[in-house]
Amino acid sequence: DTGVSQDPRHKITKRGQNVTFRCDPISEHNRLYWYRQTLGQGPEFLTYFQNEAQLEKSRLLSDRFSAERPKGSFSTLEIQRTEQGDSAMYLCASSLARQGIWGNTIYFGEGSWLTVV
Amino acid sequence: GNSVTQMEGPVTLSEEAFLTINCTYTATGYPSLFWYVQYPGEGLQLLLKATKADDKGSNKGFEATYRKETTSFHLEKGSVQVSDSAVYFCALSDRTSGTYKYIFGTGTRLKVLA
Numbered sequence: 001d002t003g004v005s006q007d008p009r010h011k012i013t014k015r016g017q018n019v020t021f022r023c024d025p026i027s028e029h030n031r032l033y034w035y036r037q038t039l040g041q042g043p044e045f046l047t048y049f050q051n052e053a054q055l056e057k058s059r060l061l062s063d064r065f066s067a068e069r070p071k072g073s074f075s076t077l078e079i080q081r082t083e084q085g086d087s088a089m090y091l092c093a094s095s096l097a098r099q100g101i102w103g104n105t106i107y108f109g110e111g112s113w114l115t116v117v
Numbered sequence: 118g119n120s121v122t123q124m125e126g127p128v129t130l131s132e133e134a135f136l137t138i139n140c141t142y143t144a145t146g147y148p149s150l151f152w153y154v155q156y157p158g159e160g161l162q163l164l165l166k167a168t169k170a171d172d173k174g175s176n177k178g179f180e181a182t183y184r185k186e187t188t189s190f191h192l193e194k195g196s197v198q199v200s201d202s203a204v205y206f207c208a209l210s211d212r213t214s215g216t217y218k219y220i221f222g223t224g225t226r227l228k229v230l231a
Binding site for chain 1: 218
């Protein structure tokens, strides 16, 4: 396994610009998650996919945020018209969900830092 | 709704001291419980987990026991090292509540001094 990889690792953008983050999960992992983490806080759930289907979205995910997983492999998280409050680390995680198995471990990438200036 | 509460940090200990980081949870069903660790500039790594009541998770000298009666999953280590300095997150996943998302606590920073 090469692990969960995220790109870019760091992004500085001006307020009002759009940004896109990419996540490549561990191969064969069918579930993919996006979280947001600010300094001194734990990860906050944004959304998750089972294969290509987006099954749940947090109320934190405003209409400026959109996530896709078009072929059930990599995923993208786009933020439109960025605001300073969007500055955070965006974490991607993946897991292999199997029927009847509880408590699957989710594996995190190293995160993508976003700074909006 | 489901939630996780952790003790506030930072926790500062001398090397070889005993560590306890408290974690309690609220869940409507029967959650699985996790401890993750985050080193500076990195993502979260699984430290240990327990999927049912009375299970004990252990790894790298860390242990935590799933206590349903007290809704707790406290992290312990008998003798900490400087290399254990990191932020520790308690988390739960409660499939029986109809969601597969994981809920994390706010984290507890541990500093171990040589």
